[in-house]
Amino acid sequence: xxxxxxxxxxxxxxxxxxxxxxxxxxxxxxxxxxxxxxxxxxxxxxxxxxxxxxxxxxxxxxxxxxxxxxxxxxxxxxxxxxxxxxxxxxxxxxxxxxxxxxxxxxxxxxxxxxxxxxxxxxxxxxxxxxxxxxxxxxxxxxxxxxxxxxxxxxxxxxxxxxxxxxxxxxxxxxxxxxxxxxxxxxxxxxxxxxxxxxxxxxxxxxxxxxxxxxxxxxxxxxxxxxxxxxxxxxxxxxxxxxxxxxxxxxxxxxxxxxxxxxxxxxxxxxxxxxxxxxxxxxxxxxxxxxxxxxxxxxxxxxxxxxxxxxxxxxxxxxxxxxxxxxxxxxxxxxxxxxxxxxxxxxxxxxxxxxxxxxxxxxxxxxxxxxxxxxxxxxxxxxxxxxxxxxxxxxxxxxxxxxxxxxxxxxxxxxxxxxxxxxxxxxxxxxxxxxxxxxxxxxxxxxxxxxxxxxxxxxxxxxxxxxxxxxxxxxxxxxxxxxxxxxxxxxxxxxxxxxxxxxxxxxxxxxxxxxxxxxxxxxxxxxxxxxxxxxxxxxxxxxxxxxxxxxxxxxxxxxxxxxxxxxxxxxxxxxxxxxxxxxxxxxxxxxxxxxxxxxxxxxxxx
Amino acid sequence: xxxxxxxxxxxxxxxxxxxxxxxxxxxxxxxxxxxxxxxxxxxxxxxxxxxxxxxxxxxxxxxxxxxxxxxxxxxxxxxxxxxxxxxxxxxxxxxxxxxxxxxxxxxxxxxxxxxxxxxxxxxxxxxxxxxxxxxxxx
Numbered sequence: 001x002x003x004x005x006x007x008x009x010x011x012x013x014x015x016x017x018x019x020x021x022x023x024x025x026x027x028x029x030x031x032x033x034x035x036x037x038x039x040x041x042x043x044x045x046x047x048x049x050x051x052x053x054x055x056x057x058x059x060x061x062x063x064x065x066x067x068x069x070x071x072x073x074x075x076x077x078x079x080x081x082x083x084x085x086x087x088x089x090x091x092x093x094x095x096x097x098x099x100x101x102x103x104x105x106x107x108x109x110x111x112x113x114x115x116x117x118x119x120x121x122x123x124x125x126x127x128x129x130x131x132x133x134x135x136x137x138x139x140x141x142x143x144x145x146x147x148x149x150x151x152x153x154x155x156x157x158x159x160x161x162x163x164x165x166x167x168x169x170x171x172x173x174x175x176x177x178x179x180x181x182x183x184x185x186x187x188x189x190x191x192x193x194x195x196x197x198x199x200x201x202x203x204x205x206x207x208x209x210x211x212x213x214x215x216x217x218x219x220x221x222x223x224x225x226x227x228x229x230x231x232x233x234x235x236x237x238x239x240x241x242x243x244x245x246x247x248x249x250x251x252x253x254x255x256x257x258x259x260x261x262x263x264x265x266x267x268x269x270x271x272x273x274x275x276x277x278x279x280x281x282x283x284x285x286x287x288x289x290x291x292x293x294x295x296x297x298x299x300x301x302x303x304x305x306x307x308x309x310x311x312x313x314x315x316x317x318x319x320x321x322x323x324x325x326x327x328x329x330x331x332x333x334x335x336x337x338x339x340x341x342x343x344x345x346x347x348x349x350x351x352x353x354x355x356x357x358x359x360x361x362x363x364x365x366x367x368x369x370x371x372x373x374x375x376x377x378x379x380x381x382x383x384x385x386x387x388x389x390x391x392x393x394x395x396x397x398x399x400x401x402x403x404x405x406x407x408x409x410x411x412x413x414x415x416x417x418x419x420x421x422x423x424x425x426x427x428x429x430x431x432x433x434x435x436x437x438x439x440x441x442x443x444x445x446x447x448x449x450x451x452x453x454x455x456x457x458x459x460x461x462x463x464x465x466x467x468x469x470x471x472x473x474x475x476x477x478x479x480x481x482x483x484x485x486x487x488x489x490x491x492x493x494x495x496x497x498x499x500x501x502x503x504x505x506x507x508x509x510x511x512x513x514x515x516x517x518x519x520x521x522x523x524x525x526x527x528x529x530x531x532x533x534x535x536x537x538x539x540x541x542x543x544x545x546x547x548x549x550x551x552x553x554x555x556x557x558x559x560x561x562x563x564x565x566x567x568x569x570x571x572x573x574x575x576x577x578x579x580x581x582x583x584x585x586x587x588x589x590x591x592x593x594x595x596x597x598x599x600x601x602x603x604x605x
Numbered sequence: 606x607x608x609x610x611x612x613x614x615x616x617x618x619x620x621x622x623x624x625x626x627x628x629x630x631x632x633x634x635x636x637x638x639x640x641x642x643x644x645x646x647x648x649x650x651x652x653x654x655x656x657x658x659x660x661x662x663x664x665x666x667x668x669x670x671x672x673x674x675x676x677x678x679x680x681x682x683x684x685x686x687x688x689x690x691x692x693x694x695x696x697x698x699x700x701x702x703x704x705x706x707x708x709x710x711x712x713x714x715x716x717x718x719x720x721x722x723x724x725x726x727x728x729x730x731x732x733x734x735x736x737x738x739x740x741x742x743x
Contacts, residue, residue, distance in 0.1 A: 392701075394701040394702070394703065394723070395618065395621075395701035395723060397724075398621075398701050398722075398723035398724035399618070399620040399621060399624070399723075399724070401724040402620075402621075402624040402723070402724040402725065402726065403620065403623075403624060405724075405726065406624070406627060411631070412627065412631065416627055419623065420627075423620050423623055423624075426619070426620055427620050430620075546678075
């Protein structure tokens, strides 16, 4: 007995032997270690030495000492310090059957840790909704764990078989797939891991992740074990996301607004059809470019400044009106809205650009502006005209009235009355001149609708200069011309001659006698859709601050020159405008004057 | 004996100059009539008189539309002359313009007594003398 005891004492089993009085007769080292005791407990009362044990254990010990052979149980107890402790125990009656006082053998284990693990596993399976299953192909049985049953929404006492297991899968893709996977698993031992849809016993459609691992023995499948996870929520969210991504992509592609995803360096990552359409590029070509490549240089700086503010987080979006060049280097006017897209780390991954093509709007705005300008010009001409009528005609009429009164007035000296007759002649001549000037102006206005023809400037300029050769020589004027031979404008020959003649003779008339020689330069050059004719001199110049507004008005002279009629520039301006052109002037007193006449370029077809 | 000493006529139109001279003489308006072709000439003459400390004209008949310096330009320069030097000078605008905006603009100059629309005649000049309080004193 003693020997036996000492052998057992060194085993790793925590056991103790109690006598009838429940005092320690013997115990293993493991017992002492497990419960933090020492060998002084020998002979001591079990319950005095270890007070914090489940009540059920005390009962089981009593039962055994009273003659029941085995008791075992597992219980949890909350200790005085608040700790929860799980105990597993087995109690056996030790009895040599010869009337000796019975002893009780107790094997007691603290299984708190193990229990916690198990508990956690169950809980995590519940949280993750993972169930298990097993098919035994030899016994032809199928086992489903409780969670597997829960996912299928069948009662816990449900008994599955292989066929019904498969029949839960949704008809079509899911059932076809699982059938094939199971077949391949049985025949080839192939594992599977697939996301499929089942229809539960209650008729709900649920996405599951089914994993199966066949076990092969001698090339034959004997068993398949696997897990079965409810992934419905995640899968549906994922599908929804996919769906919304698809619909976003669809929106982007089919939007009438140009849209682009732009990398941080400005390269196009993706563009839609509308943008390609606006810019005239194919998608492939556009994706090889950056927005900098196709932005009008004058609009690039502000765009880059705003983009930088976006990168620095100073703003979350910006909108500007800007110009792109299309494939044919024509301007495309757009309203651009840029938003930053950020990745999970909050860093800018790319930009989302929305581009509204407003070219047609700008075009019509420009047309409107042109019309407005034209109307304003015509209105000004009309005002001028009214002014001529009211002022110039009136002044002659007033003179005639005054002078004719003198002729009648017999109290005046004979001398004065004679002079008055001379003045009467002058006054009526003045009236006549004014009326003929008015006629010239009206003529220009009447002929506005006259068809414009293509006119070569070079021979025209030479003809005008030949006509006034004598005047040029008499005044010792140096004429410099730079007119390309093939340059053509749209205009009326007579007007163009009159314009050049007027500008050149003006320049001669207002030459600065202190400057020798008088130089007049006549230049013409193409500028976009127009031809600009420049007549520059080194003459007296005009103080534009004082006279600028009046320069092209009728009967304005500024030098007190005897020849000044004050009608030339007015008619010139009218003639130019009637051909769709305009005239501007730049001048400094005593430095010279430059007139710039902008005319329509003849479009070669 | 004439009513005033010196009258300025500022107008670029030779016919009007002639007419004014005839009319002013007829109503015995002033001892002397000085004619200028534009605002600049008239202004130069005024400055010369001021420099020499001589008597300024009693009245200026001023046209509006003139080359080099028009009537408005003259008025703008005139109001720059210190007040006590020019306080006895009366200005009448004489213009063929019936544009209401010209009349309105002339009103904005305190120095302008009245706006006469051409043709000017004997009666109007007599009225000017009356306005100046010269007829009753006779």
